[in-house]
Amino acid sequence: MSAPLLRVENVGKRFGGFIALEGINLDVANGERLGLIGPNGSGKSTLVNCLCGTLRNEIGRVSFEGRALDGLPAHQRTRLGMARSFQLPRPFTSLSVAENLRVPLLYTVKARSGITHAGADLDARCHDLLALVGLESKATKRPRDLTQVEMRKLELARAMASDPKLLIADEAMAGLSQSEVNDIVALLIRMNERGVTIVLIEHIMSAVMSFSQRLVVLVSGRKIADGKPDDVIRDAEVERAYLGQ
Amino acid sequence: MRTPVFIVASLIVAAVVYGLARLAGNDYVFFAGYVILQFVVLATAWNILGGYCGYVNFGSAAFFALGAYTTVALVKLPNLAAKYLPEGLASVIAAAVPPPIPVLMLAGGVIAGLVGLGTGYLTLRLRGVFFAIATLALAVVLQTLIVNWDYVGGSRGAYVIRPQVHALTGINYVEYLFVMMLLLSVTALTVARAIERSQLGYGFATIRDDELAAEASGVPTLRLKLVATTISGALMGMAGAPFPYYIGYLEPASAFGLAYAVNSIAMPMIGGTTSWVGPLLGALLLGTLQQIATVTISSAVSLLLVGLLLVAFVVIAPNGLLGLFDKLRQRIGAARASGGNARTGAA
Numbered sequence A: 001m002s003a004p005l006l007r008v009e010n011v012g013k014r015f016g017g018f019i020a021l022e023g024i025n026l027d028v029a030n031g032e033r034l035g036l037i038g039p040n041g042s043g044k045s046t047l048v049n050c051l052c053g054t055l056r057n058e059i060g061r062v063s064f065e066g067r068a069l070d071g072l073p074a075h076q077r078t079r080l081g082m083a084r085s086f087q088l089p090r091p092f093t094s095l096s097v098a099e100n101l102r103v104p105l106l107y108t109v110k111a112r113s114g115i116t117h118a119g120a121d122l123d124a125r126c127h128d129l130l131a132l133v134g135l136e137s138k139a140t141k142r143p144r145d146l147t148q149v150e151m152r153k154l155e156l157a158r159a160m161a162s163d164p165k166l167l168i169a170d171e172a173m174a175g176l177s178q179s180e181v182n183d184i185v186a187l188l189i190r191m192n193e194r195g196v197t198i199v200l201i202e203h204i205m206s207a208v209m210s211f212s213q214r215l216v217v218l219v220s221g222r223k224i225a226d227g228k229p230d231d232v233i234r235d236a237e238v239e240r241a242y243l244g245q
Numbered sequence B: 001m002r003t004p005v006f007i008v009a010s011l012i013v014a015a016v017v018y019g020l021a022r023l024a025g026n027d028y029v030f031f032a033g034y035v036i037l038q039f040v041v042l043a044t045a046w047n048i049l050g051g052y053c054g055y056v057n058f059g060s061a062a063f064f065a066l067g068a069y070t071t072v073a074l075v076k077l078p079n080l081a082a083k084y085l086p087e088g089l090a091s092v093i094a095a096a097v098p099p100p101i102p103v104l105m106l107a108g109g110v111i112a113g114l115v116g117l118g119t120g121y122l123t124l125r126l127r128g129v130f131f132a133i134a135t136l137a138l139a140v141v142l143q144t145l146i147v148n149w150d151y152v153g154g155s156r157g158a159y160v161i162r163p164q165v166h167a168l169t170g171i172n173y174v175e176y177l178f179v180m181m182l183l184l185s186v187t188a189l190t191v192a193r194a195i196e197r198s199q200l201g202y203g204f205a206t207i208r209d210d211e212l213a214a215e216a217s218g219v220p221t222l223r224l225k226l227v228a229t230t231i232s233g234a235l236m237g238m239a240g241a242p243f244p245y246y247i248g249y250l251e252p253a254s255a256f257g258l259a260y261a262v263n264s265i266a267m268p269m270i271g272g273t274t275s276w277v278g279p280l281l282g283a284l285l286l287g288t289l290q291q292i293a294t295v296t297i298s299s300a301v302s303l304l305l306v307g308l309l310l311v312a313f314v315v316i317a318p319n320g321l322l323g324l325f326d327k328l329r330q331r332i333g334a335a336r337a338s339g340g341n342a343r344t345g346a347a
């Protein structure tokens, strides 16, 4: 067995007296497609924030490629190869859509490789990414001119632009039409086939089930199930957690 | 335009400005022009942190004063040396003082840049209003320190004797100071413009827009913030360095004057904060207006004018003159497009 790409050990997070995460253990293998589900407020986004350094978890440890990430700032985790999209898109509002993608290209891909990409090369990569999510025609637009759906696509494209080893997509598909959901799932699977490990957080069950090779369920800040999607979905506790809502 | 081309172009513009000022044949032009150029530098420096990164600095006067007081400290060095150092060493220092204005600018820039770095470090995790308050507090603390520092004159202030003419060139000293400030303006504008077009400029913009998203995209936000506070502080200090020579008698109240803090915020806001052109426009416009108001009415009224204009712009044109121009251009573009359609429709 090779070491996992991402290892989460006993991670806990509190907001004041409120326990948002408790005793989370999770290994994500290299090349895996993992689905992460749970009711609203169960701590999924909080877990992503702790993994990516947006929040500090007081308890537990996160390691990436065998390296402990304790206290490492978010931008360094991104440079190591972890990328995330935000649940509520957070575009750079004063930059154009293409420039939004330039930021991770400049600050992650370029910083990581040490290669000074020629401007034309960066432009080409921007264009490829925009084509990938179907935003080519919006390249010069400002984020405020995008629809909610386009904003989500931009958010996902920006995470992809950092050329990650691990991509965590936090509800990238909310509000998308069925065919758009299918497109994004197909896109994520294609990325995965190129070697990117992907964690997908999603409420749309059809997307989760068609995407995931493994499914993890969070309820009230605890992991209550972890296994093959079909088995997990039949799990009595999971059913209770969802139907009990 | 590439940076070297820009430098050459702006040096030509500076030469023309200097030539026109000479043609006026009146020293007052240099006196007034110096103040306006000083504001060009201050506004440009403020905008690097305030406009590009979105961190509002209320303490511009402190950085300006640091530059001015670095000069006072250096100019008074021979007194100190005569008291504490052996005669030989003291005479060497006496011979080297006062250093030429460019050296004083560098020294003031280094000191103010270091304080900028320190300020950035202490306020790394402060945002918005809290950062602004911290910079205000810094100004108060520094002013208190200076007021109680006898060596640089304390609350009494310090005299710095301005020579009649600049020895090397033989021109009137105020004219020489004007030229120095003109060159510093070119430097500041070049730095600001180069930042805007570089990777650093993208980084600063992401800090202004969304720091969490910036970090997630690999931008080292804390480090970039330090870069911004250092560059911005250093340029403000450089602007302050020649000031003791200009004014002749420097007291804390004038070095830490309200006019510096207010103007260095108002000028970029009125000109537009997104590009180096904004602070330049704002400083030229407001600086000239104030010079006129100071002469014709009073300096208190001229500051009032700035306040009123700032309020007006914040309400009517929050993106400054540049924003107004943009809107105008879009309107004209739209009008042209619809005009064109109407014509094709008719045909």
Ligand SMILES: Nc1ncnc2c1ncn2[C@@H]1O[C@H](COP(=O)(O)OP(=O)(O)OP(=O)(O)O)[C@@H](O)[C@H]1O
Pocket (backbone or CB within 6 Å): A015, A020, A038, A039, A040, A041, A042, A043, A044, A045, A046, A047, A087
């Ligand atoms: N910064 C914060 N301060 C205080 N409480 C927070 C903070 N962030 C999240 N919480 C709380 O932590 C809990 C978990 O929130 P989180 O956003 O992680 O849930 P989630 O599983 O992502 O939910 P959703 O499916 O709605 O996105 C919620 O009760 C939320 O109110």
Ligand SMILES: [Mg+2]
Pocket (backbone or CB within 6 Å): A044, A045, A046, A087, A170
């Ligand atoms: Mg969430």
